[in-house]
Amino acid sequence: MRAKARLLGTALGALLLPLSVGTTAHAAQSAQSVQSAQDERTVRIMAGSCSSGNFCMFDLVNYNAGSTTSTNLWRDIVHDDDNFAGNHWRDGNGNLTSHLMDNRTSSIKNESGCRVYLWSNPGYSGENIAYSDGAWDPDLGARPFVGDNAASSADFSC
Ligand SMILES: [Ca+2]
Numbered sequence: 580m581r582a583k584a585r586l587l588g589t590a591l592g593a594l595l596l597p598l599s600v601g602t603t604a605h606a607a608q609s610a611q612s613v614q615s616a617q618d619e620r621t622v623r624i625m626a627g628s629c630s631s632g633n634f635c636m637f638d639l640v641n642y643n644a645g646s647t648t649s650t651n652l653w654r655d656i657v658h659d660d661d662n663f664a665g666n667h668w669r670d671g672n673g674n675l676t677s678h679l680m681d682n683r684t685s686s687i688k689n690e691s692g693c694r695v696y697l698w699s700n701p702g703y704s705g706e707n708i709a710y711s712d713g714a715w716d717p718d719l720g721a722r723p724f725v726g727d728n729a730a731s732s733a734d735f736s737c
C-alpha cells in the first residue's frame with residue numbers, strides 16, 4: 580500500500596511532463612488530449628505565426644492580418660527555393676490551395692535562423708532584398724527593391 584501511494588505521488592509529479600505514458604484508460608485519454616492540443620497548436624502556428632526555423636511568406640500586407648480563413652494565404656520554406664512557380668499557397672487551416680504563390684508575396688517573417696535573400700526573378704536573379712534572422716517586413720511594396728507581388732526565389736545564408 581505504502582509503495583503504491585508513493586508511486587501515485589511520483590505519477591502525479593510526472594503529469595507536468597508532456598506526453599507521459601499511462602496504462603489506465605484515464606491516463607491514455609489524458610495523453611490523447613495532450614496530443615490533440617498539440618495538433619491544434621501546430622495548425623495555429625502554421626497558419627501565420629511563423630514557427631522557428633521557417634521563412635514565412637504571406638499573400639497580403641501585415642502578415643494577412645484581418646483576412647478570413649479562406650483567404651489567409653501563406654507559405655513557409657526552410658531552405659533555398661530557386662523558383663516559386665508551381666508552389667501553392669496554404670490556407671488558414673494549413674491545407675494546400677489551388678492558388679499559386681509566385682509574384683504574390685506581400686509580407687514576410689524570417690524566423691529561419693539564417694539571413695534570407697528574396698529575389699524578384701527565379702534562379703536568385705533580378706533585384707534582391709536581404710532579411711536578417713528575426714526580421715519581419717509587413718509591406719514589401721514599401722521597399723525599393725523586389726517590391727510587392729514580385730518575389731520569385733529565395734536563398735538562405737546560414
Ligand atoms: Ca500579394
Ligand SMILES: [Ca+2]
Nearest residue numbers: 699729730731
Ligand atoms: Ca518575379
